[in-house]
Every structure is written in structure tokens, then in C-alpha cells.
Amino acid sequence: MIVRGIICDINGTLIDINTDEGNEQIYRSISHLLKYYGIRTSRGDVREGYYQILKEQRRASGEAFPEYDAVAVWREFVVSRLERSGASIPKNKLTQLPHFLAELFRGISLNRLELYPEVRQVLDELRPNYRLAALSDAQTAWALPEMRQVGIEELFFPIVVSGDLGYRKPDPRIFALTLRRMHLSPQEVVFVGNDMYRDIYGARQAGMRTVFFATGQGQQRMDGVEAHYNIYRFGELRNAIRFFEAQP
Numbered sequence: 001m002i003v004r005g006i007i008c009d010i011n012g013t014l015i016d017i018n019t020d021e022g023n024e025q026i027y028r029s030i031s032h033l034l035k036y037y038g039i040r041t042s043r044g045d046v047r048e049g050y051y052q053i054l055k056e057q058r059r060a061s062g063e064a065f066p067e068y069d070a071v072a073v074w075r076e077f078v079v080s081r082l083e084r085s086g087a088s089i090p091k092n093k094l095t096q097l098p099h100f101l102a103e104l105f106r107g108i109s110l111n112r113l114e115l116y117p118e119v120r121q122v123l124d125e126l127r128p129n130y131r132l133a134a135l136s137d138a139q140t141a142w143a144l145p146e147m148r149q150v151g152i153e154e155l156f157f158p159i160v161v162s163g164d165l166g167y168r169k170p171d172p173r174i175f176a177l178t179l180r181r182m183h184l185s186p187q188e189v190v191f192v193g194n195d196m197y198r199d200i201y202g203a204r205q206a207g208m209r210t211v212f213f214a215t216g217q218g219q220q221r222m223d224g225v226e227a228h229y230n231i232y233r234f235g236e237l238r239n240a241i242r243f244f245e246a247q248p
Contacts, residue, residue: 001209001247005184006126007175008156009193010136010143012217014119014234015150018112026108030101037097038087039078049077050105067168070105070139074098102141115150116215118235123155125238132156135178135191137198139163158182169195170202179206190244192237196222211240 011017027043034041053073058066075098082089126132134156136143143161147153158181162168179186186207193199195218200210212227213234214220229240
């Protein structure tokens with residue numbers, strides 16, 4: 001096999017991340033902030049309203065594997081609460097506020113954000129010889145700043161994020177889109193992920209060779225599905241690439 005490109009999942013594969021969306025401080029902080037805009041709400045209303053809009057957005061998408069848009073969720077929440085409160089916000093503020101609320105939500109929920117051991121070293125070694133792409137079920141408002149924070153954003157092109165598309169892995173379109181942007185065929189690309197269903201099953205269906213990184217995050221097993229190669233440290237990806245390149 002001639003390997004020309006490598007696609008990596010992000011969270012749970014490159015980045016060791018832990019979030020707590022149940023943290024009441026998230027909803028308390030947002031409700032306090034919105035008071036400055038004349039929006040009368042409570043932490044309970046923020047929490048329930050956010051998840052209700054998110055659920056309705058996914059239901060209305062009609063996709064088999066629906067993804068939500070966090071910024072759009074907060075935009076709808078703000079507009080609905082403005083109408084209920086009888087308040088108004090300058091247009092420029094109304095444009096910026098949903099994105100800021102999405103960032104605030106994520107920032108408060110974040111408990112841990114760091115690269116797995118050896119990730120940066122291995123990526124630096126691979127980059128001169130292979131096209132590196134990132135594919136994540138995530139929100140761009142979160143994924144890009146988080147990649148920037150751990151110092152890997154500049155290593156990947158393209159970076160494909162499901163929140164921009166309305167559907168997520170294992171939808172075959174998201175893998176096909178990434179391959180098109182890389183200008184490579186699936187037979188030239190290795191996919192690295194930590195979820196046996198969304199990553200490994202999806203990438204195999206798309207025709208790629210697969211590497212399962214057993215980090216303990218994501219679905220670890222799936223009946224009838226196996227990766228072409230399993231690794232338990234990111235540094236073992238070097239051996240996986242050599243293994244594929246030795247295949248006819």
C-alpha cells in the first residue's frame with residue numbers, strides 16, 4: 001500500500017479531553033450574563049432551554065447521524081428570551097453573543113485538555129512525508145481553539161468538523177468530503193481513531209485502512225468490526241504506517 005495521507009480523529013485520539021456539561025456553574029454564569037442584556041432568565045431555564053433547542057435541532061435535521069450547531073442553539077435561545085423579556089440588543093451584539101455563549105459554555109465545562117503522550121512528536125515526524133487531515137465530531141467554535149491551545153492546529157489540512165455540516169461520523173459523506181479536500185483516494189489514506197463505531201466502522205466503510213487507538217474513550221468494541229491495526233500508545237502509529245506500507 002502506498003500511504004499518502006493520514007486522517008486523525010481529534011478528541012479521544014489526539015487530545016485527552018474531559019468536560020462536565022452537568023456543572024451548574026455553566027448555567028448560572030450564563031443566566032447572570034444575560035441579565036446585562038435585559039434578558040430575564042434562570043439557570044434552570046438556561047439549562048432546559050439549551051437542551052430542548054438542541055434536541056429539536058437534531059430532530060428537524062432529517063439526517064441519519066444528525067449533528068447540532070452550538071452557536072445556532074444559543075442564537076435561538078437568545079432571540080426567544082429577548083422576545084419573552086421584551087428587551088432588545090444592538091445588532092452587532094446580537095451577532096456576537098451566541099458565539100460568545102458557546103465559548104463560555106465550553107470553557108466552564110472543560111476539566112482537562114492536553115495531548116496524549118507522544119502525539120506532537122509523532123505528528124512532527126509524519127508531517128514531512130504524509131498529508132495530515134483532522135476529522136472530528138465537534139463544534140468549530142470549540143475544536144479549533146482547543147487544537148490551537150495544545151499546539152496542533154497548524155499541522156492539519158483540512159480540518160473537517162461535523163458541526164459545520166449537520167451530520168457526523170459514521171456518515172459516509174463526512175469521510176468522502178475529507179478525502180476530496182485532501183485530493184486523495186481512500187486506498188491511499190490511513191484513518192486513526194478511538195471509537196470503534198464512529199471512527200473505525202465509518203472509515204472502513206469509506207474504503208480506508210484503519211488504526212484503532214485504545215485510549216478508553218469512545219466505543220471500544222463493535223460486533224463484526226475490527227481495525228486493521230490496534231495501538232495502545234500513540235508512538236505505535238509509526239509501526240502501523242510501516243505495516244501498511246509493507247502490504248501489497
